[in-house]
Amino acid sequence: MGTSGTVTAAGGRRNPATYVRELTHRHGPTLDRARETVRTRAHWSPYPEDTDAYGPGAAAGARAALAALRGQVLDLGQPGRDGLVGPAPADGGERSPYGPELAIAYPHHDPDTLLPAMREAMPAWREAGVTARAAVCAEILARINAASHEFALAAEHTSGHNPVMAFHAGAVHAQDRGLEAVAQAVEEQTRLPGSFVWSKPMPDGEPFVLDKTFTLRPRGVSLLIGNSVFPAWNGYPGLFASLATGNPVLVKPHPRAVLPLALTVRTAREVLAEAGFDPNLVCLAPERPGEGLARRLAVHPDVRIVDYAGTTAFGDWLRRNATQARVFTSTSAVNSLLVESTDDYRGMLANLAFGLALYSGQLCTSPQNLLIPRDGIATDAGHKSFRQVVADLGGALAELLADDAAAVSVLGALLSPEVLARVEKAASGALGEVAVAPRAVAHPDHPDAVVRTPAVVVLDAARPEDLATLSAEWLGPVHFAVAVDSAAAGVELLACTARERGALSAGAWTTSPEVEAALEAACAEAGVMLSFNLMGQWYITQSAVYSDLHGTGMNPAAGAVYCDAAFVTGRFHTVGVRRHRASG
Amino acid sequence: MGTSGTVTAAGGRRNPATYVRELTHRHGPTLDRARETVRTRAHWSPYPEDTDAYGPGAAAGARAALAALRGQVLDLGQPGRDGLVGPAPADGGERSPYGPELAIAYPHHDPDTLLPAMREAMPAWREAGVTARAAVCAEILARINAASHEFALAAEHTSGHNPVMAFHAGAVHAQDRGLEAVAQAVEEQTRLPGSFVWSKPMPDGEPFVLDKTFTLRPRGVSLLIGNSVFPAWNGYPGLFASLATGNPVLVKPHPRAVLPLALTVRTAREVLAEAGFDPNLVCLAPERPGEGLARRLAVHPDVRIVDYAGTTAFGDWLRRNATQARVFTSTSAVNSLLVESTDDYRGMLANLAFGLALYSGQLCTSPQNLLIPRDGIATDAGHKSFRQVVADLGGALAELLADDAAAVSVLGALLSPEVLARVEKAASGALGEVAVAPRAVAHPDHPDAVVRTPAVVVLDAARPEDLATLSAEWLGPVHFAVAVDSAAAGVELLACTARERGALSAGAWTTSPEVEAALEAACAEAGVMLSFNLMGQWYITQSAVYSDLHGTGMNPAAGAVYCDAAFVTGRFHTVGVRRHRASG
Structure with a gap:
């Protein structure tokens, strides 16, 4: 991990453009299947739930990888570093619900440096187009999937999940949620033709012809405010919906659950860099104790989308105050x-x-x-x-x-x-x-x-x-x-x-x-x-990705639905251009 | 016009259920073509622009029909009548921008009687389903189309259009906008299966099976606040998008342009009644001078959707105050x-x-x-x-x-x-x-x-x-x-x-x-x-229905886009039910 842009894991160099084509080819069938499943709502997942599917050494390797982070600064190479969060709990470090301190420190960043860098990263990502963006997102998810044991362990020791739930909601099902959002984003971004000819018969017999195009336009920086309960499962829908529709994503993790999203951002930045994009398209913004960073970021004029899962009170505050942004919330439920x-x-x-x-x-x-x-x-x-x-x-x-x-x-x-x-x-x-x-x-x-x-x-x-x-x-x-x-x-x-x-x-x-x-x-x-009348091994708590809709938007528990069309259409706009075609 | 529910224009009686099937059959191909055109964005319209296409007596008939309204009360048979608006301008009556008073009076209604009646009309309309609702909407538009000369004349003498523009923006192009919204509504309401089986292979070899359904749920009463410039062209998208997604629509016309929307509501009520639905699904609420009815209605808890085209100031007011509703606005442009x-x-x-x-x-x-x-x-x-x-x-x-x-x-x-x-x-x-x-x-x-x-x-x-x-x-x-x-x-x-x-x-x-x-x-x-580089007979002012998107949602001029997916998806919700299927 932590490789620079053009060096592969194996140490070779590759051309980013070639790599993007390779990713498009590799992940195309998976994305097609995901789009089909979103229509049929049948059971399907590309990410195995079986922990043994990840190889014999995976669990031990994950434990070693996390142990190696103890006492380290998890630096993702972002601009504007101006201090540290953690490793001590008094300085914002995490403590596992199972007892031990995680003892990991995260660089703190000045948002006024981060946000302009993220905006600067947008045009190339926007111009890359729907297919390339989706393939890059699918590759990020594939790498997260390959490290599922590590993500599960991170979920256990931040959210307190039991090991099975950590492997499901903290890893593979969260990855499903992410891929579902990417599939929806592809679907919605390809509903209009990019260019077409409009020809209207006129009374004089000659058709009147216009060449027309539609350009997709991402809204701008997307802020993900993570929670401590399911930072990945609640976070990946918004993160991947925004990224796949062309928006940079700033991830503000919950102080008690930084690690799962830090590992996610690290993976995203690696893939983006290898594919020739600016890794600042995905940044992490951990906060110092009492900093109130979510409030500050949510009303920043550069922030144009906010995803939040958490308390009803803060969800209401966001809807009232972050009026410059599209706000997607999932809040308290009884x-x-x-x-x-x-x-x-x-x-x-x-x-x-x-x-x-x-x-x-x-x-x-x-x-x-x-x-x-x-x-x-x-x-x-x-x-x-x-x-x-x-x-x-x-x-x-x-x-x-x-x-x-x-x-x-x-x-x-x-x-x-x-x-x-x-x-x-x-x-x-x-x-x-x-x-x-x-x-x-x-x-x-x-x-x-x-x-x-x-x-x-x-x-x-x-x-x-x-x-x-x-x-x-x-x-x-x-x-x-x-x-x-x-x-x-x-x-x-x-x-x-x-x-x-x-x-x-x-x-x-x-x-x-x-x-x-x-x-x-x-x-x-x-x-x-x-x-x-649920019986056996399916419980009221479960929401099947690609099949169930999570939330309805009808009661105070959720303004966002994982993952309906509206969850992605609010993240981009469409602008038309008409050109007169000279007759003859 | 003005026939009662079960009596046809020819005077015969017919069974409403049979009639709905007949409408579904009659308008199915038109709706299919409209949905296809929304995808291809090609030129198409089922409503001829040629004024001669409506028969030799159509223009004269329209003049006679409007003349016959002079001095009359245009009573649509709505509940809660509590007075009159007009016919004198001092009492809220309309005056043509071409000079003459229209001299038509409209019943005024108590919203506290209208709104409960409209809510009561919802369940049967909701249960009728997507196809039947779309067919009824298409029939309303077909009848409006047949009376295009009358609608054009009404547009001339309320908005001051020239005769050609009145026939286009006041009649056929507004009808196009309405049908486009119905087509989008069908598209969005049929994207998920109504019922399906979800079967997940379990480790023990037996699949776990759930029977699942998705139920569409309209939001509730939709308020259309009409403008005086293009009451039909700006009004039909919201009116038909809401109606086709199962919501009753209360139409609050601009005091200077009541007639076009009154004729629209009259036609809608006729068709609804003939098809066996409660005509109160579409009601008109003209206002007394200085009544401020739009403000009162917009914040009413029963009002769950608001469509508005007009000033930026009132659009902003709506977004700040009508927080119980989804607000779709189209406001000032420079x-x-x-x-x-x-x-x-x-x-x-x-x-x-x-x-x-x-x-x-x-x-x-x-x-x-x-x-x-x-x-x-x-x-x-x-x-x-x-x-x-x-x-x-x-x-x-x-x-x-x-x-x-x-x-x-x-x-x-x-x-x-x-x-x-x-x-x-x-x-x-x-x-x-x-x-x-x-x-x-x-x-x-x-x-x-x-x-x-x-x-x-x-x-x-x-x-x-x-x-x-x-x-x-x-x-x-x-x-x-x-x-x-x-x-x-x-x-x-x-x-x-x-x-x-x-x-x-x-x-x-x-x-x-x-x-x-x-x-x-x-x-x-x-x-x-x-x-x-526009030349010839296409002008910057024109927006081709089914082809151009009107508005982008990106600048202060419009929060609504005619007619993208978001314009209809915000008008209904989806609720899932899962049933355990006993094995064996």
Whole structure:
């Protein structure tokens, strides 16, 4: 890594133009397939989920690569270096949710040097055209994919993912999101002819002829404000959509999760340089503690696109203040499940327990509110009272998480002290009766990791104070078993919460066609993706790239949809030119 | 006209469902062709420009139909009638720019009755599906097309168009804009499969299968705020884009141009009712003098989409205040032409003179600033000094507009006292030296019509006060011949004006490849459609539907583009549902 522009990994020199043609040839079929899949919405991915597919030494190599970064300055060769962020946590260095400090320092950069350099890099990238840009983006993703074990390890030790989730959401699925965005960008940028003849028959019999062209014009510097939960999965859509449509991308990572995006930017800069483009098309801007860099950058007149995933408050601030930019946001969600009836009670409990436990409920799609009729539910194992359902869910969680080693492989680690404070408040009984108490899990390998099993607190939708509790977002292992008067009341509460607080997922177990229809109508109205009767190895938290749309733009949880046409069309413009063709 | 829901024009009764199928069959090929043309951008229109194509009695019939409206209340049968607008001008009635009062009254409606009625009409329209909605929209446009002479007459006597422009921009080209929007709406609403199977191979060998659906969800009531210049041409894109994507449309016409949109709404309501839909899907909301209805409606929580063409100030107000809605605006433009060199001096002067004179410079694409190097230009007729070019332009205008009857057929009438005030100010010399003085033209048929030939005032780009003058919008027959230091200075001034003040068209006459390249780059940067060396019967003011994009979204003149994908995708959302398929 860290090679200069025209030197290959093998040490040879190659011509950048030849290399771009080679990339176009190499990645063309993959991009075509991605575009086709975006239309069919079938299952497909070019990036294997199987960790063994990356060779026998990959995992060990990744550990060694990350260990080698300890105590180093990860310098990406950007202009305007004016200090360091980290390595000590007090100076902005990262600490793993599993305990250790990462002990990596990142150069800090003056935005007033970075931004002009990025603007200067634009014209050649713009003029390279859609196909070349897409091929370069695909190569960046291919190299990131080849280093998936390294990216997974970085995700584990910044976001606290369990190893499987880190390999999925922190690596291959994030790469899928990136390639999906590139495919959409190609699709949208090739919908109009580049040049064409317009010939109109005139009353005198002679056609009137104009030669016309359409020129695509990228908006300008794109700012990606990363989050700490899924910096790659939430970041790659905007990063690659902007880059593929011709815009430079400035990446402002979350202070707790710099490494995954730093490695991403490093790879992007390498590929860009080798392909003969200015590596400053993708830059990293880590921030000093308390610097407030995101606010400063977001309103900079050079910044014309902003992608953000995070809190509703900052998303609202961006929409109000970054008026010079197109703003794509994905913010807080209060997700609900309706447990109404099932013909596979054990299967439902197992799927539900896993859905709650996965990454300690820290996903933006994690279900928070479990709405259960107070009179109980019908199941293949007979009628189950509200209390029984909650108790059996507790049993399913206990079974899933009985063994500490198995538990941490599902739960991962708590992301931050704020998450721990929430689960401790829930455990204290302050929110309501604790039906399932969270348990501190000792991580076999990381004694300092903070790990808790999910807390389930009983609430009653008839009590205003309980309604207020369940209407707020409690990201983390805090879930509410909410007694509702009826299935219809549950549908109404689910829709109302989604509409007013935002939601990215909704689910139900029901055998009733009426409840199913009511819920489908309510979720269409509230704009939430809805999953019915999930069993086995697919969970409400999951969003299948190329198939599901993530977000709808209809409720406060998301102004951006991964990855619809609007997610890329807002990043470029089209300008026409008409030339009179002299007759004769 | 004015038939009730289930009675045909011929007096027979028909089943609405059968009728919708019939419309789908009838208009399917036209819609397919429109979608294809939107991709190829070739010339095409299903609506003949030739006035004779509408039958021998069409023009006389239209005059009779409009005469019959005099002294009448044009009641569309909407709920919540609470008074009248007009017929007297003091009560909000319209007066033709050609002189006479229209003497038509329109019912005024309480929005708090209209809006709930419109929301109630949504579900059946939404459930009808993309194809049926598009067919109904196409039938509305077909009926409007059949009445093109009537719509043209209405355009003449509200906007002051000349008869040819009224037949084009007030009728057939506006219909083209509407059908183009419907075609785009079909395209965008059919890009995702409605239902599909997602099957993922799992490590255990069994595929994991989900049945998935995508449901389209219209945003809600769409508000069209009409203008007085081109209420149909600027109004139909939003109206039909919203209707075709499932949204009801409330039309708030400009007080001076109610009739064209009232006739449009009447036709839409007739077709909707005959097709078995609630006619309240399209309603008209004329306003009382000074009522400020647009402001009130635009921030109403039920209003979820706003289309507006008009002043920059109100466009800005809408973007700041109508935050609950998607806002599509087309606002003020300061358009410039560069006259640098030509190999057809006479042809250039003729085309330029017509481009200035057409509709008295009242189009949003009319050129205001003619940028001419102060050292003169090279032409096939030898070098021409700055003064000579301006003098020859004056000669070409005088030739074009020598005869009063011929002049009014190009100029139309001045739209409003504000336009007259601007041309009188220019004629007074207050803005600069008057090179071409405007002339009052007596309309042979309408003695009260206010008609003026274009004024051309000489300015100098080197003088700050002249720069301030040319940077403001002077809609109407006011043009500036601006001396610039060089072609390069002209390019820079053109781009700067477009970027800062907004522009919808730019043009140039040049034989220099360098100037052409510089201008093309500058217009791509500023986001203005650029026309080179126009001659003969195509003018800088014209935008070919299905071929040119109107607006770019890059400069202050337009946040909406007629008609790109984003113009329709912002009007609906997509919600996914996933259902677990039990194995076996």
